[in-house]
Amino acid sequence: MHRKPLWSLTLLAGLAAASGGAFAALNAQELEHLGKDLTPTGAEKAGNKDGAIPKWEGGLATRPAGLDATAAYADPFAADKPLFTVTAANVAQYQDKLPPGQIEMLKRMPTYKMVVYPSHRTAALPQHEYDNIKAEAAKAALAEGGNGLRNVKNSSVPFPMPKSGLEAIWNYLARYRGEGFVRYSKIFPVQTNGNFTPVSRIEYLGSAAYVKNAEPNRLFYYLRGDTAPSSQAGTALLLHETMDQVKEPRLAWTYNPGSRRVMRAPEISYDSPGPGEDGLGTADDYDGFNGAPDRFDWKLVGKKEMLIPYNNYRLVDKNVQANDVVRPGHMNQDLVRYELHRVWVVESTLKEGKRHIYGKRxxxxxxxxxxxxxxxxxxxxxxxxxxxxxxxxxxxxAQTIGVACGVQYDLQARRYMVSNLINASKPMKYNEKFDVAAFSTDAMRRFAN
Structure with missing residues (x-):
């Protein structure tokens, strides 16, 4: 555990098992930290004591010179050499930098490893996002019970100095993903022998702050359609994600090509099975976590240094194919890059009387x-x-952090799923301009057909 800045220690000392409720907005003195000893998004600007985590110096805000112009996102750190590799044989040496899940993966799978590289603090957003964050941080608040945001219009980090677990997780839910994007990706539910049938998807996401004619109380709009395999081709999902879910829950619709009907789908939430995921994930597993947080109590545990996946440009290399990534038991760990970074740790525990297949995350x-x-x-x-x-x-x-892919391992079923892998698909298109009409049920029907 690294040293915490004074403001962090003060906040953490006053934390209860934060399940929601109002916390005082940031005062003028706290706001002065942003852009000075803290980055504009609230991170510690300084590196760590031994220099393994460098100082943040603005991130990677432009395309580096000299990279392959034919690659959508060429690796700016291709020349880096590994620092060390974590395996089952030496996991004890690094366990203070690993979450329990990684330790268990290393113990269970002899071929699983974590190749660790020098750390690069590449995260960067456009200046207008930094301006919005600072402008709204003094008034941003959680909705009743923490199930939404209030007094937030444009900020993508409403709580740059989080005082509860819910504030931290809402920073993730509200994060900047460009003004909007179009993503062509694949999902691979992998059997125990390594076999898989990919699910191909097209996704459209529009951040409500940038969608023309967006309705009130919207966080983002989302539309996706499956194009393969044939058993799923033509199915579609439409979401209008609300900012204050107490005032108005998420709106969801599905389209079934067999019936050619658009149906309201309130069940696309919480622990309903994730569409196309072969029982390996829940609806709220998608993207790591999404939707209403109201069934769980949330606790801000604190901040620590950890080895995490970062700067994974090799996974989107134009020459890397699905069979290079997907292997029996786990992903091809030779393609995955880990770095030492500071992380916020947030624990969610199922509330008494609430239902979900997960007891804790x-x-x-x-x-x-x-x-x-x-x-x-x-x-x-x-x-x-x-x-x-x-x-x-x-x-x-696009000046935004995203993912090359996600992966979810089911330790009980001994199977796993790679999601949203974009390497073998068309390049992502960021900062797409959308009108709200692009996320209507009529548009969904046309999209699916």
């Missing part, structure tokens, strides 16, 4: 970007069940 959020890096998922007996990694990278042309 522990989230690890990169302090620079608020991108989820790792999730440990426990069943109702509080035994480790699933382990999720988010293989982050800075999309430097």
């Amino acid at each position: 522990v989230f690890y959020l990169d302090e620079d970007s608020w991108q989820l890096a790792h999730v440990d998922i426990y069943d109702g007996r509080k035994e480790l069940w699933r382990v999720r990694e988010m293989h982050a990278m800075q999309f430097y042309d």
Whole structure:
């Protein structure tokens, strides 16, 4: 555990098992830290004591010179050499830098490893995002019970100095993902022998702050359609994610090509099975976590240094194919890059009287970007069940952190799923301009057909 800045120690000392409720907004003195000893998103600007975590110096905000112009996102750190490799043989040496899920993966799978490289703090957002964060931080608040945001219009980090677990997780839910994007990706539910049938998808996401004619109380709009395999081709999902879910719950619709009907789908939430995921994930597992947090109590555990997936440009290399990534038992760990970074640790525990197949989840959020890096998922007996990694990278042309892919391991079923792998698909298109009409049910029907 590294030293915490004074403001962090003060806040953590006053934390209860934060399940929601109002906390005082940031005062003028706290706001002065942003852009000075803290980055504009609230991370510690300084490196760590031994220099393994460098100082943040603005991140990777433009395309580096000299990179392959034919590659959508060429690796700016291709020349880096590994520092060390964590395996089952030496895991004890690094266990203070690892979450329980990684330790369990290393113990269970002889071929599983973590190749660790020099750390690069590449997270960067456009200046207008930094301006919005500082402008709204003094008034941003949680909705009743923590189930939404209030007094937030444009900020993508409403709580740069979080005082509760819910504030930290809302920083993830509200994070900047460009003004909007179009993503062509694949999902691979992998059998125990390594066989898989990929699910191909097209996704459209529009951040409500940038969607023309967006309705009130919207966080983002989302539309996706499956194009393969034939058994799923033509199915579609439409979401209008609300900012204050007390005032208005998420709106969801599905389209079934067999019936050619659009149906309201309130069940696309919480622990309903994730579409196309072969029982390996829940609806709220998607993207690491999504949707309403109201069934869980949330606790901000604190901040620590950890080895997490970071700068995973090799996974989006144009020459890397699905068979290079997907292997029996686990992903090809030779392609995965880990670095030492500081993370916020947030624990969610199922509330008494609420229903969910998960009893507890522990989230690890990169302090620079608020991108989820790792999730440990426990069943109702509080035994480790699933382990999720988010293989982050800075999309430097768009000035936003995203993922090359995610992976979720089911330790009980001994299977896993790679999600949103974009390497073998068309390049992502960031900062797409959308009108709200693009996220109507009529648009969904046309999209699916």
